[in-house]
Amino acid sequence: MKRKVTLKQIAKELDVSISTVSKSLKDSTEISEDTRLKVQAFAKLYNYKPNNIALSLKNKKTKTIGVIIPEIVHHFFATVISGIEHLANENGYNVMVCLSDESFDKEVINMEMLANGSIDGFILSLSKETQLKRDFHHITEIINQGMPVVMFDRVTNDILCDKVIIDDNLAAFNAVQTLIERGMKKIALITTVDYVSVGKLRTDGYIKALKTNDLKVNNELILKIEDIDNCENLIEDLIKNNKIDAVFAVNELFAVTAIKAASKHNIKVPEEMSVIGFTDGIISKYASPSITTVSQNGIKMGEKAAKMLIERLESDEWDDEQFKTEVIETHLVERESTK
Amino acid sequence: MKRKVTLKQIAKELDVSISTVSKSLKDSTEISEDTRLKVQAFAKLYNYKPNNIALSLKNKKTKTIGVIIPEIVHHFFATVISGIEHLANENGYNVMVCLSDESFDKEVINMEMLANGSIDGFILSLSKETQLKRDFHHITEIINQGMPVVMFDRVTNDILCDKVIIDDNLAAFNAVQTLIERGMKKIALITTVDYVSVGKLRTDGYIKALKTNDLKVNNELILKIEDIDNCENLIEDLIKNNKIDAVFAVNELFAVTAIKAASKHNIKVPEEMSVIGFTDGIISKYASPSITTVSQNGIKMGEKAAKMLIERLESDEWDDEQFKTEVIETHLVERESTK
Numbered sequence: 001m002k003r004k005v006t007l008k009q010i011a012k013e014l015d016v017s018i019s020t021v022s023k024s025l026k027d028s029t030e031i032s033e034d035t036r037l038k039v040q041a042f043a044k045l046y047n048y049k050p051n052n053i054a055l056s057l058k059n060k061k062t063k064t065i066g067v068i069i070p071e072i073v074h075h076f077f078a079t080v081i082s083g084i085e086h087l088a089n090e091n092g093y094n095v096m097v098c099l100s101d102e103s104f105d106k107e108v109i110n111m112e113m114l115a116n117g118s119i120d121g122f123i124l125s126l127s128k129e130t131q132l133k134r135d136f137h138h139i140t141e142i143i144n145q146g147m148p149v150v151m152f153d154r155v156t157n158d159i160l161c162d163k164v165i166i167d168d169n170l171a172a173f174n175a176v177q178t179l180i181e182r183g184m185k186k187i188a189l190i191t192t193v194d195y196v197s198v199g200k201l202r203t204d205g206y207i208k209a210l211k212t213n214d215l216k217v218n219n220e221l222i223l224k225i226e227d228i229d230n231c232e233n234l235i236e237d238l239i240k241n242n243k244i245d246a247v248f249a250v251n252e253l254f255a256v257t258a259i260k261a262a263s264k265h266n267i268k269v270p271e272e273m274s275v276i277g278f279t280d281g282i283i284s285k286y287a288s289p290s291i292t293t294v295s296q297n298g299i300k301m302g303e304k305a306a307k308m309l310i311e312r313l314e315s316d317e318w319d320d321e322q323f324k325t326e327v328i329e330t331h332l333v334e335r336e337s338t339k
Numbered sequence: 340m341k342r343k344v345t346l347k348q349i350a351k352e353l354d355v356s357i358s359t360v361s362k363s364l365k366d367s368t369e370i371s372e373d374t375r376l377k378v379q380a381f382a383k384l385y386n387y388k389p390n391n392i393a394l395s396l397k398n399k400k401t402k403t404i405g406v407i408i409p410e411i412v413h414h415f416f417a418t419v420i421s422g423i424e425h426l427a428n429e430n431g432y433n434v435m436v437c438l439s440d441e442s443f444d445k446e447v448i449n450m451e452m453l454a455n456g457s458i459d460g461f462i463l464s465l466s467k468e469t470q471l472k473r474d475f476h477h478i479t480e481i482i483n484q485g486m487p488v489v490m491f492d493r494v495t496n497d498i499l500c501d502k503v504i505i506d507d508n509l510a511a512f513n514a515v516q517t518l519i520e521r522g523m524k525k526i527a528l529i530t531t532v533d534y535v536s537v538g539k540l541r542t543d544g545y546i547k548a549l550k551t552n553d554l555k556v557n558n559e560l561i562l563k564i565e566d567i568d569n570c571e572n573l574i575e576d577l578i579k580n581n582k583i584d585a586v587f588a589v590n591e592l593f594a595v596t597a598i599k600a601a602s603k604h605n606i607k608v609p610e611e612m613s614v615i616g617f618t619d620g621i622i623s624k625y626a627s628p629s630i631t632t633v634s635q636n637g638i639k640m641g642e643k644a645a646k647m648l649i650e651r652l653e654s655d656e657w658d659d660e661q662f663k664t665e666v667i668e669t670h671l672v673e674r675e676s677t678k
Contacts, residue, residue: 006402008431062452073414073417073418073421073621078411078412085440096435096457098433098434098436113403118457282412282621283621288626
């Protein structure tokens, strides 16, 4: 059987990155001529078939939406997919999901694969690595070829397309403001590293709330976590070494880990320390005490993204000037972890 | 633009079920001749393109695996997908995921869509509705056309193919046996309705453990839940109305709901009541008390399923007689909810 050669195989064979292969095949001048020619010759030799989106778009509609998310073991992304499914099915569309697993290369490979005749348009949220590299050529290329893309949650200003976001900065500001209004002053922040766009925005919202209330921003109370799988010791140190009034965490895993650390050191939640998390997932609901949290409304976000994409797909006009960014409302779900 | 007519549109137009359309197009004698001819004529008129898997298999390999799972907001299925992704990527394969959303029709539509040139083979777990209807023609058809299928977790004896399961009966038996050995006698079961294959097997394991130890099987202590979203009151009634020593729950949501109900009625876990759940997910890990649970090892299950499928895809022989059922080992993860 004849097997189609893939971007990945070409990259491996020539010992270059997938991004280099992808750009070389598009004749990008970012890549040296030598490398470009080598990649193109190799691709030709092994009969590499690039996307031909324009052709595929002309020939037929698949009535299928391709979704790319960074990870699946994450309740927020699962709820967004539920929302996409719901709206898509109502409108006669199917949904295919691929995972980038927070990897740039996997994001490029998955887009390449899906765009190759399987789907009519994309809904996607950027991988951490893509945000770190700031390399969006694979997405721009798809859009330039005429396939609509809607980005959600982790978006970038570097790409012109429809987007669905929440106001992460405002949501964080409001959560911290609530803690301050209830008399808490020494408020810690557990957040991600800055290149994760939503983490950075939530960090900014926290700082803004402190400053608005003339509270000092103490860097010792700001914990920026890179590796979510190894956050327990860092969070425990933060909580046991500082007599803090409250914790604001940018996801529910950080929030529940803070509660577990408090319990270990006999700090009572919410009597001695309040906790507000982000993302109204199953952990927040079933933790003891259950966790007060900013609801991101993943279902609504997914529905809105699907609606925007389907409207693009079914509209006869293609007006680049009218890309929209929809902002989904958030609200605080009050539970047992705040007083 | 010319749009491809879908199974769903034909079904809607002729006011018959998707299954009827699918079977009629395959000329199944299960469907009346009148209906068959009507469906076939309509499909021809609207230029319906059925799968031509044999042709697509002959022409090229996509190096892509299609996965169909019943739901995404479920930690177990998410871990299986992580396992599939890991093994598939290592072997140069990509993965596309579709959700049946526990619906038979969506399972049929998704298989139709994916089989149409997007993938080389399937990994799937049956929807609840498919198990209830016991209608597997869509899967048999795919296999008969020469596309390999590996089933996991929710499988059926009615289909001959490779399968990956755990020994649900034995795992449940061992969990309940552990409770009995620690002196508990009045042990309640929170399970699913019987048509969910794994629920039934776990129920059987519970009953076997009681009988092996000469304990009476009391139907008042067996709660079979159909609608997982509305289980709270039923579980609360079970726990407050019976002074029980222990609960064995067939998933982690039932287990944590039992713990919440006990807490509400001031029953101390594990001092007055022990709880063992099933599926080592994030709820079990982060609940307070954390929950002792049967680990299903979803990652390993996914890896094994992907390995079996890739071996089929890359083997030159096609030997129907050698379908295998692999049994993944389970073990009890001891946490705070048992004494």
